[in-house]
Amino acid sequence: xxxxxxxxxxxxxxxxxxxxxxxxxxxxxxxxxxxxxxxxxxxxxxxxxxxxxxxxxxxxxxxxxxxxxxxxxxxxxxxxxxxxxxxxxxxxxxxxxxxxxxxxxxxxxxxxxxxxxxxxxxxxxxxxxxxxxxxxxxxxxxxxxxxxxxxxxxxxxxxxxxxxxxxxxxxxxxxxxxxxxxxxxxxxxxxxxxxxxxxxxxxxxxxxxxxxxxxxxxxxxxxxxxxxxxxxxxxxxxxxxxxxxxxxxxxxxxxxxxxxxxxxxxxxxxxxxxxxxxxxxxxxxxxxxxxxxxxxxxxxxxxxxxxxxxxxxxxxxxxxxxxxxxxxxxxxxxxxxxxxxxxxxxxxxxxxxxxxxxxxxxxxxxxxxxxxxxxxxxxxxxxxxxxxxxxxxxxxxxxxxxxxxxxxxxxxxxxxxxxxxxxxxxxxxxxxxxxxxxxxxxxxxxxxxxxxxxxxxxxxxxxxxxxxxxxxxxxxxxxxxxxxxxxxxxxxxxxxxxxxxxxxxxxxxxxxxxxxxxxxxxxxxxxxxxxxxxxxxxxxxxxxxxxxxxxxxxxxxxxxxxxxxxxxxxxxxxxxxxxxxxxxxxxxxxxxxxxxxxxxxxxxxxxxxxxxxxxxxxxxxxxxxxxxxxxxxxxxxxxxxxxxxxxxxxxxxxxxxxxxxxxxxxxxxxxxxxxxxxxxxxxxxxxxx
Numbered sequence: 001x002x003x004x005x006x007x008x009x010x011x012x013x014x015x016x017x018x019x020x021x022x023x024x025x026x027x028x029x030x031x032x033x034x035x036x037x038x039x040x041x042x043x044x045x046x047x048x049x050x051x052x053x054x055x056x057x058x059x060x061x062x063x064x065x066x067x068x069x070x071x072x073x074x075x076x077x078x079x080x081x082x083x084x085x086x087x088x089x090x091x092x093x094x095x096x097x098x099x100x101x102x103x104x105x106x107x108x109x110x111x112x113x114x115x116x117x118x119x120x121x122x123x124x125x126x127x128x129x130x131x132x133x134x135x136x137x138x139x140x141x142x143x144x145x146x147x148x149x150x151x152x153x154x155x156x157x158x159x160x161x162x163x164x165x166x167x168x169x170x171x172x173x174x175x176x177x178x179x180x181x182x183x184x185x186x187x188x189x190x191x192x193x194x195x196x197x198x199x200x201x202x203x204x205x206x207x208x209x210x211x212x213x214x215x216x217x218x219x220x221x222x223x224x225x226x227x228x229x230x231x232x233x234x235x236x237x238x239x240x241x242x243x244x245x246x247x248x249x250x251x252x253x254x255x256x257x258x259x260x261x262x263x264x265x266x267x268x269x270x271x272x273x274x275x276x277x278x279x280x281x282x283x284x285x286x287x288x289x290x291x292x293x294x295x296x297x298x299x300x301x302x303x304x305x306x307x308x309x310x311x312x313x314x315x316x317x318x319x320x321x322x323x324x325x326x327x328x329x330x331x332x333x334x335x336x337x338x339x340x341x342x343x344x345x346x347x348x349x350x351x352x353x354x355x356x357x358x359x360x361x362x363x364x365x366x367x368x369x370x371x372x373x374x375x376x377x378x379x380x381x382x383x384x385x386x387x388x389x390x391x392x393x394x395x396x397x398x399x400x401x402x403x404x405x406x407x408x409x410x411x412x413x414x415x416x417x418x419x420x421x422x423x424x425x426x427x428x429x430x431x432x433x434x435x436x437x438x439x440x441x442x443x444x445x446x447x448x449x450x451x452x453x454x455x456x457x458x459x460x461x462x463x464x465x466x467x468x469x470x471x472x473x474x475x476x477x478x479x480x481x482x483x484x485x486x487x488x489x490x491x492x493x494x495x496x497x498x499x500x501x502x503x504x505x506x507x508x509x510x511x512x513x514x515x516x517x518x519x520x521x522x523x524x525x526x527x528x529x530x531x532x533x534x535x536x537x538x539x540x541x542x543x544x545x546x547x548x549x550x551x552x553x554x555x556x557x558x559x560x561x562x563x564x565x566x567x568x569x570x571x572x573x574x575x576x577x578x579x580x581x582x583x584x585x586x587x588x589x590x591x592x593x594x595x596x597x598x599x600x601x602x603x604x605x606x607x608x609x610x611x612x613x614x615x616x617x618x619x620x621x622x623x624x625x626x627x628x629x630x631x632x633x634x635x636x637x638x639x640x641x642x643x644x645x646x647x648x649x650x651x652x653x654x655x656x657x658x659x660x661x662x663x664x665x666x667x668x669x670x671x672x673x674x675x676x677x678x679x680x681x682x683x684x685x686x687x688x689x
Contacts (some may be wrong), residue, residue: 026191028196032097033097034090034091034133035093036132037131038051038087038129038131039129043571045125047651048484049484052087053485055115058255060072060089060091061092071092072090074087075088078419078424083420083488083492088132101258103219103256104257105254105255105256106256108255109252109255110250111251116232116234131156131202133199136202137155137202138154138202139153139156139202139275140155140156140157140203140575151276153276155575159174160172160173171231171233176207176209177209178257180203181202181260183200183262184197184261185197185267188269201267201275209227209256211235211254230253235250273417290587293558294594298597301554316371317685370610371610376527379528379679379683380612382448383616385445385449385450386448386459388619389445389448390460391464392440392672392673393436393439393460394464395666396433396437396440397433402588405429406585431499431503432503434511435507436511438457438460438507438513441511442514446516453512453517461505464665468658469496469500472658478647478650479651533612535611535612547602548621549624549628551621551625552623552624553628555667556628556629558587558591559587559625560632562587572641599670599672602621618675622668622670622675623671626661630656630660
């Protein structure tokens with residue numbers, strides 16, 4: 001009896017559980033489907049606004065809807081949705097499966113001059129609205145350049161701008177009627193046999209219809225054909241039309257909509273998101289060009305390392321061993337052949353040393369490559385090692401997060417139907433990867449001679465996350481003043497602080513304790529000398545500015561083409577989705593190899609110049625491409641983007657800087673680890689037992 005109850009409960013739970021992108025919802029004819037309204041956004045601004053908070057739209061009435069949802073009910077959002085500015089609310093639009101509606105009246109909204117000004121401002125800045133049906137964003141349909149295929153762009157325009165004649169004043173038309181075309185397909189499996197259907201498309205066709213020529217119910221005389229548009233200008237009240245002294249200060253906007261259901265046999269449910277990426281299919285050749293470009297650059301660096309560095313280092317190591325063995329043999333022969341000196345010599349033990357042979361041995365060492373002269377200093381702890389260790393630890397935290405995101409995206413777990421999933425999963429991976437951050441930071445800290453590992457825990461757990469949170473909090477104040485939905489709610493800020501202090505900090509503590517107390521410091525093949533070696537003057541290309549620019553150029557060239565698609569999706573055309581994780585995964589792998597190889601080559605040349613300060617050098621070399629990425633963002637701002645306004649520009653540069661800093665920290669850690677392994681390998685090979 002208990003087993004049957006548990007089994008039935010689990011079955012009901014699995015049927016109710018919905019995984020975006022993997023589980024589907026099927027509907028019968030006559031089922032009511034909620035239409036959700038989300039936000040408005042623009043390519044010209046970084047500020048987004050909740051659709052229901054706009055002064056010129058119909059407010060929710062609170063009537064009962066499908067699934068015991070009432071209009072005006074806010075849908076529970078995940079962390080990623082909140083961070084990306086989503087504010088999803090159930091609307092009053094009625095959608096009944098399989099029932100066409102030629103025209104339906106929604107409401108009439110009266111707005112004042114401030115509301116008119118606000119509507120004009122949003123239309124002028126090109127804002128589009130995002131509605132959702134069955135987790136699909138309402139889309140505007142377009143044709144490809146060759147007119148062979150149709151594709152979707154998420155959202156639809158709030159209105160249009162028009163001018164009376166050349167150079168005339170701008171007038172704004174509000175789209176107060178929408179035609180909703182919802183495409184469906186027969187449900188797969190047993191649901192299809194029962195007559196159920198799944199939604200595979202949601203198209204929105206907005207129109208502007210004047211408020212005149214309407215009946216008492218708010219319907220226009222005819223819905224088809226051409227109509228006079230609704231201009232966003234104050235209109236005189238019909239009851240006081242004879243009063244010419246008072247200028248009109250209000251505008252009444254009637255809202256109507258039409259609903260049409262159309263069957264689409266060509267589009268399966270699992271492929272319904274393909275319509276949003278048809279435009280990207282046309283650029284597949286460009287993606288492959290980016291991969292070929294990355295492989296060529298990576299291949300050139302691999303050839304340099306394998307042919308030049310490998311042969312040179314092997315010859316240096318073999319020559320060093322020959323010199324070392326020859327020196328041991330000569331010393332032993334001199335020890336056996338030289339006569340025993342008197343103990344009463346005034347010079348004492350010093351007189352027993354063969355000064356002439358010592359000079360010759362030193363000359364033999366000086367003849368070897370410059371990097372071997374640093375064997376007594378190369379593992380000397382760097383300056384500000386207490387800062388480098390937490391940075392590398394946070395970089396490892398980011399590395400685990402990035403690897404997890406790429407794997408999950410490649411497997412299809414993270415996809416556009418999982419709204420906000422990329423950010424939510426990224427934050428979760430980052431927080432729980434704190435144990436790796438503490439582990440690596442503590443071991444490197446102890447390797448540098450640190451003793452108070454509890455202090456290192458606080459720095460590791462608060463340095464990078466604290467700076468990120470403080471910057472976002474300050475920027476959030478400016479966004480909050482603009483009443484944008486991008487502003488983080490107070491509860492979300494508290495939740496982030498709780499994650500930081502009560503999840504990440506304990507994980508960093510556990511990882512640090514295990515790394516410092518149990519695993520201990522990393523062992524080096526050669527001990528550092530007590531007296532540091534004097535570093536000769538360096539060449540111009542080893543100076544900080546030129547070095548970083550040159551070191552970051554090649555990794556930037558690897559990601560340049562793919563970076564253009566990311567910038568286009570985030571800022572140039574926000575209605576298109578960037579979903580090329582297969583390409584991004586390949587480019588990320590090639591980028592990692594390029595950073596590793598270039599950092600190894602740069603570290604080798606630095607050591608050959610008799611400079612043993614390679615710790616920070618390797619970290620900066622690995623992350624140097626972030627300088628070029630930020631420079632490219634600045635170039636795009638002035639040449640390709642349409643962002644206007646002080647707050648939007650500030651948000652672009654600030655968030656762009658944060659993104660580049662995180663990217664630089666991640667690639668800098670990769671470079672540091674590669675250089676650390678390389679230095680330990682070559683100096684371990686020259687050690688003669």
